[in-house]
Every structure is written in structure tokens, then in C-alpha cells.
Amino acid sequence: DTxxxxxxxxxxxxxxxxxxxxxxxxxxxxxxxxxxxxxxQGPEFLTYFQNEAQLEKSRLLSDRFSAxxxxxxxxxxxxxxxxxxxxxxxxxxxxxxxxxxxxxLHFGNGTRLTVT
Amino acid sequence: KNEVEQSPQNLTAQEGEFITINCSYSVGISAxxxxxxxxxGGIVSLFMLSSGKKKHGRLIATINIQEKHSSLHITAxxxxxxxxxxxxxxxxxxxxxxxxxxxxxxxxxxP
Numbered sequence: 001d002t003x004x005x006x007x008x009x010x011x012x013x014x015x016x017x018x019x020x021x022x023x024x025x026x027x028x029x030x031x032x033x034x035x036x037x038x039x040x041q042g043p044e045f046l047t048y049f050q051n052e053a054q055l056e057k058s059r060l061l062s063d064r065f066s067a068x069x070x071x072x073x074x075x076x077x078x079x080x081x082x083x084x085x086x087x088x089x090x091x092x093x094x095x096x097x098x099x100x101x102x103x104x105l106h107f108g109n110g111t112r113l114t115v116t
Numbered sequence: 117k118n119e120v121e122q123s124p125q126n127l128t129a130q131e132g133e134f135i136t137i138n139c140s141y142s143v144g145i146s147a148x149x150x151x152x153x154x155x156x157g158g159i160v161s162l163f164m165l166s167s168g169k170k171k172h173g174r175l176i177a178t179i180n181i182q183e184k185h186s187s188l189h190i191t192a193x194x195x196x197x198x199x200x201x202x203x204x205x206x207x208x209x210x211x212x213x214x215x216x217x218x219x220x221x222x223x224x225x226x227p
Contacts, residue, residue, distance in 0.1 A: 033214055042120075042202050042217030043159075056207070056214060091159065105149065105215070107159035 004108035006092050012114045013082055020078045021111045025094030032075050033105070034067055035091040036060065043091055049075060050097070082115045089113075118143040118205050122218035130226055135190040137221045139203030142184065149204040149215065150177050150188050159202070162188070193225045 005024045013019050025032050030051050035043035046065070048056045051072040061067075064082075069075040079086055089112050093105040119142040129135055139148070147166040153159045163170050163177040165186070170177050174193075179186040190197055200222050204215040 035214075035217075040219075042204075042219045043215075045207050045214030045216060048214045058207075058214070093159075104161040104164045105151075106161065107151075109156075109158050 004092055004094050004106050006090075006108035006111050008111055009109065010112045010114075012116065015082060015084060015115055017082055018078065018080045019082060019113065020076055021090055021092075021113075022074060022076050023092030023094075023108060024074045025092070026106055027073075029094035029096050029106070030072070031095045031097045032069055033093045033095075034075070034077050035093065037089045037091055037110070038087075046077075046090075079113075082113075084115045087113055087115045118145070118207060118216045120203055120205055120216050120218040122203050122221050124221060125219065126222045126224075128224045128226065129193060131194060133193050133225075135193050135197070135223065135225075137188045137201050137203075137223070139186045139188070139218055140184060141186075141203075141205045141216075143205075144181070144184070145205045147206070148179055148186050150186070151202040151204060151217075153200040153202060153220065155199075162201075190223075195225045195227050198224050 007022045032049045034046040037043040045058050046061050047067050049069040052069050064080045067077045089110040091110045092108045095105050096103045121140045123138045150163040174191045176189040200220040202220045203218040207214045207216050
């Protein structure tokens with residue numbers, strides 16, 4: 001068990017460019033979450049997968065954001081036409097859950113995005 | 117959507133002091149999480165609890181479901197406990213969705 005890993009750790013991009021982040025959850029975890037955290041704030045929920053199905057999306061996830069988890073293992077989060085307001089830490093977490101029951105979350109170290 | 121309030125926002129204490137951080141939420145929940153975040157972004161899950169009290173080393177978490185309130189206590193605090201402590205509850209109350217996070221309590225323990 002190597003924990004949740006995220007790639008890249010840091011990404012600097014120019015406004016208008018597309019970026020894609022990857023998250024590899026703990027292998028037996030069926031639930032995967034994406035969060036966004038700006039400086040001085042707690043993380044904000046973006047979206048959640050159970051296996052390959054995207055079950056919930058926050059209103060924060062505009063049309064420029066898309067997330068996939070094609071085989072129920074790793075997930076990608078893409079931001080199209082980045083804006084300066086997208087600059088944040090993007091955190092991935094995973095857990096093992098069934099129905100309404102969930103196990104503690106395991107977080108990755110995040111991808112820090114800076115849009116210039 | 118669940119709303120989460122944490123207090124205090126900032127807390128500075130001397131080594132050895134007993135620390136209490138409070139969390140209140142607005143919608144009934146299946147479980148509440150206490151998380152620890154160190155500088156650099158890494159988040160560690162400390163507790164997930166749905167009733168009563170849990171203890172892990174010098175950390176104790178309690179929850180009162182009726183009052184929609186939880187507390188995190190640190191006994192015999194140490195400078196290595198300095199971190200941001202975050203309370204999180206399910207986004208809409210249930211257990212199978214994302215979490216809503218408090219803004220965190222920034223704890224500094226001075227030697």
C-alpha cells in the first residue's frame with residue numbers, strides 16, 4: 001500500500017491552456033474524491049466516484065472541469081481554458097465504502113496549480 | 117448542503133496544555149471526520165466517528181449527534197502537534213457523498 005498518489009505535484013500554466021491531473025488511489029478503494037483548496041481555506045468538494053461511476057458533482061465544477069475514472073482505478077481531472085481563479089491545490093482522496101458506510105479518507109499530497 | 121463551523125480559527129498554546137477544538141454542523145450526519153493538515157498540504161485522517169468518543173494516543177474526539185457538535189481534544193500538547201485541524205461532514209448528510217470541510221483551526225504549540 002503506497003497510499004494515494006497524485007501527479008504532478010506542481011503545475012504552472014498560462015491562462016487559457018488546458019491541464020490534466022492524475023490521481024492513483026489506494027488499490028482496493030472503490031471511492032475516489034476530488035477536492036480543491038485555496039490558501040487559508042478548508043478543502044471544497046468537487047466530485048466523487050464510486051468505482052467508475054461519477055455519482056456527484058459540486059456546483060463548483062463548471063463546464064470547464066471534467067473528471068473521469070475509466071476503469072474504476074486511477075482518475076483524471078481536466079481543466080480546460082484555465083483561468084487565474086483556478087489556481088489552487090487540487091486534492092484527491094480515496095476510501096473503501098459500501099452503501100451509506102464509509103471508511104476514513106486517505107488523501108494524496110495534492111497538485112498545486114498556478115495559472116499565470 | 118451541510119454547513120460547518122469550527123472554533124477557534126487560530127490557537128496558540130504552551131507545550132503541555134490541554135487543547136480543545138470545536139466543530140458544529142447544520143445537517144444530521146452519518147459520520148464526522150477530523151483531519152490534520154501540515155504545512156505543505158498533506159492531509160491525514162485522525163478520526164471518523166458517528167457517536168460517542170474515540171481516543172488515539174493523546175488525541176480524543178467526541179461527538180454529540182443531537183446537538184450536532186464535535187470536539188477534538190489534545191492532551192499534553194507538544195510542538196509537533198502544530199498543524200491545521202479540520203472538521204469535515206458529509207456534503208448532504210449521508211455517508212456516500214463528498215465532504216464539506218470547516219475552514220480549519222490553526223494550532224501552534226510553543227515549547
